[in-house]
Amino acid sequence: MLILHEIFASLQGEGPHTGRPAFFIRLSGCVAPLCPWCDTKGAWDQGSETSVASLVSAVKESGHRFVVITGGEPLRQWETGLNELDRALFDLGVAVQYETSGKVPIPEGICGEVICSPKYLAGAWHVDSESLSRAHHYKFVACEETATAIDAFVNAEHLDKDRVWLMPKGMTREEQIERLPFVWDHCVTNGYRLASRLHILAFDTKKGI
Ligand SMILES: C[S@@+](CC[C@H](N)C(=O)[O-])C[C@H]1O[C@@H](n2cnc3c(N)ncnc32)[C@H](O)[C@@H]1O
């Protein structure tokens, strides 16, 4: 059984697959320390038990061939059903992409592609550094206060800059637009990729999009 917050069809709004039609599965619950600026706080504790089989059926019925599994922190449910969902979708030939903070280890042998968004909170990084190497892309939440810490982290962990994405911090359209030039310049200076938050630019704070 998985604890599910919501499912919806949309476009991937962030990162390397931006603009790609996607079926979203948002699992419930996160792990400490929680991000004070999280734009999905409702997923921290609101959810209901849902079987793997019913989620597989929902994906099949949707007709989508690309599934984004997010949260909350989805990988905390790996041993209680997510591993079965991962394998079932792989067997169906559906492409899967995970959104994870990396606060919990990225499981060995995971079939889906992993986008890890390491969190810098209260002056420290909260990411399982062993599993960093299992991530395919790194997506940092960037603002004026975190830019230097991101640079230091990328260098210390020897991350491949071609797989490093900076995404402006901001849960509203206004914040996104305001911060975009700063993050753009920081990407130009440091050779990172820029990830917009297209769904926020299109729909602002609307939920389930
Ligand atoms: C809600 S999180 C869920 C997945 C996972 N817990 C994580 O943090 O990666 C999905 C994405 O939204 C990003 N995010 C959440 N709140 C944000 C904000 N206020 N500004 C920019 N990105 C944010 C996260 O960094 C992550 O890349």
Ligand SMILES: Nc1nc2[nH]cc(C(=O)O)c2c(=O)[nH]1
């Ligand atoms: N459209 C859209 N794209 C997204 N990419 C990652 C999201 C997430 O909340 O994990 C997200 C989301 O909430 N909506």
Ligand code: SF4
């Ligand atoms: S790790 Fe992700 S879901 Fe959890 S509080 Fe941070 S941004 Fe929100």
Ligand SMILES: [Mg+2]
């Ligand atoms: Mg989101």
